[in-house]
Structures are given as structure tokens and as C-alpha cells.
Amino acid sequence: MTYGTDSVNERFRSQRIVLWGVGHTNAHVLRMWGLQRFSDTELVCVSNFPKATYSGMLPGVLAGQYPASAIEIDLVGLCQQNGAQLIVEEVTGVNLAERSLQFRERPPLPFDALSVGIGSVPTTSGVLFAPQAQVLQLKPMQTLSTRLQQTLSAVAANRPASPLRIAIVGGGAAGVEVALCLRRYVKKTFETFAEVCLVHAGEEVLPGVTTGLRQRVQRELDRSGILVHTGRRVVSVEVEYLHCDDGYTIEADVVLWAAGAVGPSILSQLGLPTEERGFLQTDSTLSVCGHPGVFAVGDSGTIQNTTMAKAGVYAVREGPVLWNNLFCHLTGTSMRRYVPQHSFMKLLNFGDGRAAGEWRGFSFEGKWVWWLKNWIDTAFMKKFRVADT
Ligand SMILES: Cc1cc2nc3c(=O)[nH]c(=O)nc-3n(C[C@H](O)[C@H](O)[C@H](O)COP(=O)(O)OP(=O)(O)OC[C@H]3O[C@@H](n4cnc5c(N)ncnc54)[C@H](O)[C@@H]3O)c2cc1C
Incomplete structure (x- = not known):
């Protein structure tokens, strides 16, 4: 077109x-x-x-x-x-x-x-995906909301009154933010709870950030009940299971793939x-x-x-x-x-009106950090708004 x-x-x-x-x-x-x-x-x-x-x-x-x-x-x-x-x-x-x-x-x-x-795109190199496994790639982002809604609706219909088990693969900034924000999405959209876990191949989530920011985010992940698996590389995804390179198996109804960029x-x-x-x-x-x-x-x-x-x-x-x-x-x-x-400056959304960030080695968190992130993001988007005719 x-x-x-x-x-x-x-x-x-x-x-x-x-x-x-x-x-x-x-x-x-x-x-x-x-x-x-x-x-x-x-x-x-x-x-x-x-x-x-x-x-x-x-x-x-x-x-x-x-x-x-x-x-x-x-x-x-x-x-x-x-x-x-x-x-x-x-x-x-x-x-x-x-x-x-x-x-x-x-x-x-x-x-x-x-x-x-x-x-x-997030890397899927070396991973086997069973055809029926419910795996959502973050890209294309244009269709993510629709794909998420459809997939979670289908799974929720099969598991009435049970929490949705969601695994997010990739512990970089994108995976961590999605993990923190997704629970609210599930609660609001499906009126049920989500058991969210984050699986990361590296030894620590958020590679490249300061220890201060990582500790703040880890506290928030703990507080939100998000189980973090580090040092575990997912090697295959089957219906309801993820298999890791150390032999560990994780149960999940839906997998969101946010592994490193290629x-x-x-x-x-x-x-x-x-x-x-x-x-x-x-x-x-x-x-x-x-x-x-x-x-x-x-x-x-x-x-x-x-x-x-x-x-x-x-x-x-x-x-x-x-x-x-x-x-x-x-x-x-x-x-x-x-x-x-x-x-x-790195800013990470906690999804509840707070955010954490770091700038020149100093880390911080709070409502004002979310306010700052929102201000920067909305100012960026304003530049690309089409004027009313
Ligand atoms: C959930 C998430 C949160 C993130 N948050 C941050 C953040 O807070 N701060 C930060 O610095 N970085 C963040 N990132 C990383 C950031 O998104 C990327 O670094 C950034 O988008 C790169 O910009 P780009 O222009 O290269 O690509 P994109 O912004 O991805 O744009 C590429 C465009 O090309 C189009 N396209 C793709 N393939 C084709 C094709 N074959 N033909 C034609 N068009 C195509 C896509 O539709 C898209 O519109 C985040 C990433 C994710 C996944």
C-alpha cells in the first residue's frame, strides 16, 4: 500500500x-x-x-x-x-x-x-519451541496488545479460577519492566491474578546498570512476588513448560520472549x-x-x-x-x-505510579521518578503527533 x-x-x-x-x-x-x-x-x-x-x-x-x-x-x-x-x-x-x-x-x-x-528482535537462537506452546514475541510491538489479549483470554478460559502462570524470558530492562507491569494488566483485564516469573541466562538481571539500581529493582520484584531465575538459559519451550540448560523446569501457561537483541x-x-x-x-x-x-x-x-x-x-x-x-x-x-x-539516565517503570532510575552512578526511586519518566516519554511522543486539520 x-x-x-x-x-x-x-x-x-x-x-x-x-x-x-x-x-x-x-x-x-x-x-x-x-x-x-x-x-x-x-x-x-x-x-x-x-x-x-x-x-x-x-x-x-x-x-x-x-x-x-x-x-x-x-x-x-x-x-x-x-x-x-x-x-x-x-x-x-x-x-x-x-x-x-x-x-x-x-x-x-x-x-x-x-x-x-x-x-x-529478541534472540531465539538455540531454543526449541513446540508448535502449540503459547509464546509471545515482543515484536512486532504494533500487535503485542492484541496478541497478549487473545492469548491470555484463551488460557484464562481454560484455567478458570486459577492464576495465570506467565514466564518472561530475558532479564534486561525490557523484560524487567514488562514483568513488573504485566501483573496489573492481568488483574485489570481478567480479574484474576498472575504468577509471574522472570528467567535470565546471566548471573544478575539488568546487566550494565549500577548495583544500586539493581538492588532497588530486585526489592521491587520480591515485593511484587515475581520469582527471578538467574543463571538459567531456556533451551526449549513446550506446552506449559520451559526447560533450562541446568535441567530445571518451569511451569508456565504463557511465555513472553524478551531475550537479548539481535x-x-x-x-x-x-x-x-x-x-x-x-x-x-x-x-x-x-x-x-x-x-x-x-x-x-x-x-x-x-x-x-x-x-x-x-x-x-x-x-x-x-x-x-x-x-x-x-x-x-x-x-x-x-x-x-x-x-x-x-x-x-536509565528509568524503569514499576507500573504502580513509581519508577526507579540511575544517573551518573547514583540510583533513586519513587513517585517523582515516574513523574520524570512520564514527562520525558510524553514530550517525545508529542513531537510525532499529527496536527489536527
Ligand atoms: C519493552 C521495551 C522497552 C524499552 N524501553 C526502553 C527505554 O525505556 N529506553 C531506551 O533507551 N530503550 C528502551 N528499549 C529499547 C528500544 O526500544 C530500542 O533500542 C529502540 O526501539 C531502537 O530504535 P530503532 O529505531 O532502532 O528501532 P524501532 O524503534 O524498533 O523501530 C523500527 C521500526 O521499523 C519497523 N520495521 C521492523 N521491521 C521492518 C521491516 N522488515 N520492514 C519495514 N519496517 C520494519 C518497525 O515496525 C518499527 O516501526 C526498550 C525496548 C523494549 C522491547
């Missing part, structure tokens, strides 16, 4: 920028396009859904703090408002020689500059350089190594010789650099380097 006033392949233009995936970084370019577009150039966005979602507020949706619509960015409206076109189709590859994006259902789309920003499989099929997790390898200008004019941003790109976590904070900060470097590529001027910040 194409949204926009002109047919993308016929319209005259001298140059075309294609944004593949409209996440944190590419969305900045789309927003800037509405303020200051480049002359004789068109902008085309390619997405797998007509809406994008903001992950930072997803746990808040589960906790009932926001409606599902609060985390959605209306790409059809935003593209229209900002003078860009939107193609919602499945991409099957990139023809690097012809510099075009290929689709399952439509003709190839030539580009002069391409920015790949299709995010990441590159979506298509990234390894493009003929572009990738690193061991399947993300595109870039230099510090966000250009894919050896492929000028092809950029990889946000989670989809990994800058050579850096060890940044895959986090929205970095993806957002890359936005202005990408905007600048797209212009530089098209005009043949020299590009800016993206220098990742050493640390950033």
Missing part, C-alpha cells in the same frame, strides 16, 4: 532518500523533512505497519497507565503532514548494484540514499557487512562500511569498535547526525561523526 499524493516510481525528482523502518532515528528525519526539506529531493518511508510504536511507554500500556494509542505514531498522517510518501509493504532485499529496495508485491524502489532502521534476519541477507549478532556494521558517520549512501541506524546498526547497548536513547541521539549526513551524502560534503555518550 502506498500513501501520498504522487506515484512513487513515476514522479519526477532528481534525488530520493528512502527510510526503511520508521523508528527512533529515521522518525527524526521524517520530522525534520516537514520543517526543512532538501530541494529536488523526495523522501519515501517504507514500513511494515502504517503505525510505529514507542517502546519506552509499552510497559506503561501493560500497567494500564496509558491507552494503547498513546504509544502509536500515525505514519500515514505524519508522512502526509511532512510531505513524504509512505509504502507499507514487505521488503525482500536490496539491489546494491542498482541501488534499489526490492519488495514482494511492488516494483523496486531506486534510492540515492538509504537509511536502514528496522530495529532489532538483528532481524533480513539484515544478514542484504549482502551488506554484519557483525556477530546480525546487525549492520557501520563507521562513525552511520554509513554501512564500504557502502556510501547506505546508512544503518538505531538498533539495526553497530558502529565498529563500539560496545553501546541497543537502546532507544542512542537511536534518538543518532537522528540529528543522520539528518546532517544524508544531506552531506547528497551534496558531496563531509559528514559528521556520531559520538555515543558514555552513559545515560
Whole structure:
């Protein structure tokens, strides 16, 4: 499906920028396009859904703090408002020689500059899933609320008057926040309790955070009755059971998969350089190594010789650099380097009007932390609100 006033392949233009995936970084370019577009150039966005979602507020949706619509960015409206076109189709590859994006259902789309920003997916490497097991992947996030509702409804109908047993696999920030917020979702939606456990392969949940923040979160997990299994790697998932590498078995009706981020499989099929997790390898200008004019941003790109976590904070900060470097590529001027910040403020939603966080080595928690998180998140979303016409 194409949204926009002109047919993308016929319209005259001298140059075309294609944004593949409209996440944190590419969305900045789309927003800037509405303020200051480049002359004789068109902008085309390619997405797998007509809406994008903001992950930072997803746990808040589960906790009932926001409606599902609060985390959605209306790409059809935003593209229209900002003078860009939107193609919602499945991409099957990139023809690097012809510099075009290929689709399952439509003709190839030539580009002069391409920015790949299709995010990441939780790893399932080495895990066997029984076909009937109720496993929910966090991605695509656009459909998570519906999938969660349907799956939990089906399970709740089979277990009347029994608590729902939910296992969350992955003890990073996403898994921990989802675990803390999900109990409220179950109580509110199904008027029943959920027995939630968190399974993490590493020795401690929340790798990369300070001990202070980890202790605060662990206290909250204990207080909420969430059983945490650390040092246990899930190797197979069957109906009602998860099997771990140490022989331990966990009972669960539903499994939410939030394990570490890897590159979506298509990234390894493009003929572009990738690193061991399947993300595109870039230099510090966000250009894919050896492929000028092809950029990889946000989670989809990994800058050579850096060890940044895959986090929205970095993806957002890359936005202005990408905007600048797209212009530089098209005009043949020299590009800016993206220098990742050493640390950033981390805020984790407890789901009950409180949050915990850390900044420059200091950890904190309370209602004011939730207030701060809510303020930052809602301010971010306001930038992408489509104006009423
Ligand atoms: C539950 C959760 C909570 C999180 N909370 C935080 C937080 O509080 N702070 C933080 O810094 N980070 C957080 N993260 C991490 C953060 O979400 C990512 O680092 C961030 O989304 C990366 O941005 P991105 O633009 O690379 O990808 P995304 O934001 O994932 O955007 C990618 C876009 O591309 C689209 N897409 C995907 N595949 C295709 C395809 N094949 N074709 C076309 N389009 C495609 C997707 O629909 C999506 O709209 C969280 C992650 C999760 C899962």
C-alpha cells in the first residue's frame, strides 16, 4: 500500500532518500523533512505497519497507565503532514548494484540514499519451541496488545479460577519492566491474578546498570512476588513448560520472549557487512562500511569498535547526525561523526505510579521518578503527533 499524493516510481525528482523502518532515528528525519526539506529531493518511508510504536511507554500500556494509542505514531498522517510518501509493504532485499529496495508485491524502489532502521528482535537462537506452546514475541510491538489479549483470554478460559502462570524470558530492562507491569494488566483485564516469573541466562538481571539500581529493582520484584531465575538459559519451550540448560523446569501457561537483541534476519541477507549478532556494521558517520549512501541506524546498526547497548536513547541521539549526513551524502560534503555518550539516565517503570532510575552512578526511586519518566516519554511522543486539520 502506498500513501501520498504522487506515484512513487513515476514522479519526477532528481534525488530520493528512502527510510526503511520508521523508528527512533529515521522518525527524526521524517520530522525534520516537514520543517526543512532538501530541494529536488523526495523522501519515501517504507514500513511494515502504517503505525510505529514507542517502546519506552509499552510497559506503561501493560500497567494500564496509558491507552494503547498513546504509544502509536500515525505514519500515514505524519508522512502526509511532512510531505513524504509512505509504502507499507514487505521488503525482500536490496539491489546494491542498482541501488534499489526490492519488495514482494511492488516494483523496486531506486534510492540515492538509504537509511536502514528496522530495529532489532529478541534472540531465539538455540531454543526449541513446540508448535502449540503459547509464546509471545515482543515484536512486532504494533500487535503485542492484541496478541497478549487473545492469548491470555484463551488460557484464562481454560484455567478458570486459577492464576495465570506467565514466564518472561530475558532479564534486561525490557523484560524487567514488562514483568513488573504485566501483573496489573492481568488483574485489570481478567480479574484474576498472575504468577509471574522472570528467567535470565546471566548471573544478575539488568546487566550494565549500577548495583544500586539493581538492588532497588530486585526489592521491587520480591515485593511484587515475581520469582527471578538467574543463571538459567531456556533451551526449549513446550506446552506449559520451559526447560533450562541446568535441567530445571518451569511451569508456565504463557511465555513472553524478551531475550537479548539481535538483528532481524533480513539484515544478514542484504549482502551488506554484519557483525556477530546480525546487525549492520557501520563507521562513525552511520554509513554501512564500504557502502556510501547506505546508512544503518538505531538498533539495526553497530558502529565498529563500539560496545553501546541497543537502546532507544542512542537511536534518538543518532537522528540529528543522520539528518546532517544524508544531506552531506547528497551534496558531496563531509559528514559528521556520531559520538555515543558514555552513559545515560536509565528509568524503569514499576507500573504502580513509581519508577526507579540511575544517573551518573547514583540510583533513586519513587513517585517523582515516574513523574520524570512520564514527562520525558510524553514530550517525545508529542513531537510525532499529527496536527489536527
Ligand atoms: C519493552 C521495551 C522497552 C524499552 N524501553 C526502553 C527505554 O525505556 N529506553 C531506551 O533507551 N530503550 C528502551 N528499549 C529499547 C528500544 O526500544 C530500542 O533500542 C529502540 O526501539 C531502537 O530504535 P530503532 O529505531 O532502532 O528501532 P524501532 O524503534 O524498533 O523501530 C523500527 C521500526 O521499523 C519497523 N520495521 C521492523 N521491521 C521492518 C521491516 N522488515 N520492514 C519495514 N519496517 C520494519 C518497525 O515496525 C518499527 O516501526 C526498550 C525496548 C523494549 C522491547
